[in-house]
Amino acid sequence: MFSNSKLSQLWLLIMLLLVAGLGYQLTAHKQLPIETNILALLPANHQDPAAQQAFDHIATSMSNKVVFLVGSPNSATMISATEQFSHQLAQLGLFANIDAKMSNSQQQAWAQLYYPKRFQLLTPAQQQRLAHNPQQQTAQVLQALYNPFSGVTGAELKHDPFLLFRDYLTQLSAQSGHFSLNQGFLTTEYHQRHYALITAELAGSPYSVKLQHQLPALDALQQQIINQYSTPTEKVDILHTGVIFYAAHGTQSAEKEISTIGLGSLLGIIVLLVVVYRSPLPLALALLSISCGLIAAFVGTVAIFGKVHLFSLVFGASLIGVSIDYAFHYLTDRLAAGRDWDPHQGLKHIFVAISLGLITSLIGYLGMLVAPFPGLQQLSLFSAIGLIAAYATVVCWYPSLASKPCSPRPLPCHQLLNAWLQLWHIPSVRWSVPLVLAIASILGLYHTHYDDDIRQLQALPQQLKQQEATIKAITGVSSGQQMLLVKAKTAQDLLTKLAAVDQQLNTLVATHKLDSYQSIGHYLPSIAAQKHNFELVKQLYQQQGLALDQQIKLSQPPQFTATFQPLTIAEYLASPVSKPLRFTWLGKINQSPTEQIYGAVILLSGVNQLSAIKQFTAQDSQLSYLNKADEVSHLFGQYRQRVTELLIAATLVILALLVWRYGIKKGLQMILPSFIGGCAGIAITSISGTPLNLFNLLALILILGIGIDYSLFFAELKSTDNNHHRRSTLLAITLSALTTVLSFGLLALSATQAIHSFGITVLTGIVIAWLLAPLAMTPSSPATSNIGVK
Structure with a gap:
């Protein structure tokens, strides 16, 4: 055979x-068929296809972006360093597009897009004023004219006598962030330092190993600029954040751990083989x-x-x-x-x-x-x-x-092997050792604590996390992926819905339950809202035009001659103005295999009271709170429970198989080492302060499967087998356990918490399973107990 x-x-x-x-x-x-994208590990959202599409779209759009902040105590130094840095960034080949200094056409894009539509664009405060107290708008015009710093010109009064458009643009600018233009650069001040913003789009996927290999050149460039422009009294710094930096760290960590675990196991095995078999x-x-x-x-x-x-x-x-x-x-x-x-x-x-x-x-x-x-x-x-x-x-x-x-x-260490085997023939040892280990493990299980946070799958370096937090504090914009998905049947209904959601989010911001948010609804009113604004402005001219003329003595009374020309979605998306938030407009998405709807995403920053956000979204079927990390963490918890059930089922299946072949008593003796080993693995992991998760339960499945192997070889020994044969079995099982400990035990060295936790559990469980494996051995018969003893 x-x-x-x-x-x-x-x-x-x-x-x-x-x-x-x-x-x-x-x-x-x-490229090698090796995936480095941490998101590829995560399951799709089968319950809500629209949510999955939204997340995929936003994740792809955001992951390709890199943000730089060039800072200095001196504004002129900051501008010079930013100019030099942005110029040399373009030569790296790492980025497909770099936004640093805004051209004149880009600076004029806001006016080019919105000015022709100015009679139908109003802020919420202007809407309230024009609807209920239009004379206040006239009073505001007079106040601006008497303010020497307002900068109102005759040309502006001629084309916008009620100064509505300047207030509208001021609000849009405030919603765009903390930045203002300085020599064409977006700049801001934070803790007595001036910062300039540079945003760049990668020339490929952030998970591309080829792109990641170019990051050392970027680091060298940053250091060069810092050294070039820093002085003993003025230090220049460059902050950066982006998915590629985390992805590169994850790739390097994984490569290092593969080398440590794989090569460590291989070297350990080679040493064992050479020492034992010669x-x-x-x-x-x-x-x-x-x-x-x-x-x-x-x-x-x-x-x-x-x-x-x-x-x-x-x-x-x-x-x-x-x-x-x-x-x-x-x-x-x-x-x-x-x-x-x-x-x-x-x-x-x-x-x-x-x-x-x-x-x-x-x-x-x-x-x-x-x-x-x-x-x-x-x-x-x-x-x-x-x-x-x-x-x-x-x-x-x-x-x-x-x-x-x-x-x-002779077999290596044959006397030690023989002594160990003889020890397990002593009845008191056969019941006391398992009992003590079982009691200790059960007591250790009392301290178990589970943490299903998906972030345990990725080791995040403190330096990158600190830079990201600083950039968030300076810019007021978070790179997190907490968001709201807003849905509607038509594009215009969606814009109307966005406006309503924005009003409610403003309330949450005012009550400090949310720091800020980014919504395309701020920049693009629905056509219905534009028509309403148009009518309010028309009424303002009719009701207050004469009064304004009498007070400021215009060359000609204000006349409303505009015609309604809506600002369309296509116009907005085609304008450079929309670039920062263009990706949040999803357009048509699949609600189901047979139904399409329109969707947009609102990005949330600084959620201080998550319950308020969830309560708000739970009241509206067209609104969904999305946080992929939380979603998958919840799934982790659910599948941890399922794996627990699976573990119990697998144990019963294996026990049934063992009982069928060896009988009830020996079957229980064979599965007991793995069972105690699993309990001990969980207990030691918990006592060490490492949170438990789904992977620890998967570790138990491995302990069960591998630990049973050790018992099987002892169980296959016959009572007539001589001690020489028993020693060879113990030696093989010991070598197997050593290599398994080398392999899985080295996972405990991982910087990724989930892998580290997995390694500790398997390491402990396998050692205990090996220790107790002789329980499955049938005691030697008197006639053969001393055969082969040397």
Whole structure:
């Protein structure tokens, strides 16, 4: 059965096809099929397709932007540094578009867009005044004329005698932020320092590794400008924020962790193999199993998902320590047999145990498919395919490649192994050790605390967070993704709805429940509102025109000769004025597969009382509060509960399988080490101060699947097996546990909290599962208990 060369040839053909597939995947495209976008890990919002489209649109638009602030105590120095910096930014090739100094045409864009429509554009305060007390507008004109600093000219009075347009533009300017024009640059003052704003649009995706590799050149340029314009008394600084900086940090962290985990595991395995087997053949065979597993896992994942996420690779790197378990059992059996080695009998001896081990491990890994997170599904698939390939390599190739016996010698640490085995034959040890560990673990579980915050998936450097906070304080604009989705059946209905929502948000701002917001409704009234404004202005001219003429003695009385020409959505979106907020207008979106509606987004900044926002949106079906991080964090909590149910189900399935083969007593003895190990892993993680989350429960699934392997090999020992055979089994299990600890334990070094927490749980659980695995061993019969003892 096991000597069938056709099986070996079939696996060789499969691996050759996989290697060819790997070559194609790595060379078919300009970029490696590796995904670095943290958002790709998150599930889509299937409950509200419109919300998902809104989030995707806004996330894409905002993620491509980079904001710079050039600051100095001296305004002239700030302008010179900004001019030089913006000029050299354009030469980096990192940005497709840079907005720094505004041209004359850009500066005049506001007047060009709004001035021809001035008779139908009013602020809310002007609307109230003209509707209820129009004479106040006349009084305001007189006040402006007598104010020497108002700057009212005869030309302005001729074309806008009631000075309505200047007030309208003043309000728009106030809503546009904290900035004013200084020599063509948008500048502001903050803590006695002058700052100039530069915004840039990336020449590609912020998750492009090619673009990320250009960031050192940007850092060098920033430092050059700082050094060039700083003096001992005046220090220039340049602040920046943008998704690309966080993405680059995440990529670097992942690459570093893959190197640490993958290379650390590999080096640890090599050392173990050299020390234990003292031969190049076991090392070559072990590396062959690892290579086949990783190649198959990578190719299979890319074939199904199109790309492999770096997050999955960080976890997948730990597959090295698991995929070699099957090799250890075969090679240790060979070492123990010495000159009596039969490669096919050796495989037959471990075949049931490694097959059951594969099945239980797959139950653990594939259990992650229940979570609708693409990253977790990738990890699940990556690990499952890798394990199957490593298993197939041992079963199909090892009998041929390791057919020769090794030089006879005692097993390493055979006396220590024998003493450990004898210890577990003592009845008091067999019940007291598990009992003490179980009680300690249960007491530790009392301190458990869960935190489902999705932000744990990304390690955010303090320096970048501080710069982002400073930029928010200076500009008054947040780069966060808290927003309101406003929907309506038609475009004009949407503008009307935006105006109504803006009024309610103004109330929240006034009561300090919200710091500020950005809405396209500020700059684009609906046609119905414009018509209403037009009528109010017309009435003003009719009612107050003569009175104004009598008081300021105009060359000719104000005459209202304007015709209504609405400011359209197309005109606004085509103007440079709309550029900062153009992306918030979604236009037509899919409410359902058969229904289209119009949508726009209002960006929120500084939500101080989230309950007020949610209460406000809950009262209106056309209004939705969107926060992807909160949404997915909520899903994390929901699926944490589902995974708990899955864990219980998986445990019962595995227990049923064990009871079916080994009976109730031994089945319970086999699953107890994994159960106590899982409890201990959660307890230690919680006691260490690390919050628990969905990943810790996924860690429990792995502890269950991997820990059962250790019990399986002890359970497959017969009471007639000599101690030499038992020691070889313990040695193989110990080596397997060491490599698993090296692999998953190194995850505890991760800077990403979720991965760090996962690593601590698995590390603790696997150690406890290994420690208690001899519980599944059948005590030796008196006739054989001392055979092979040296």
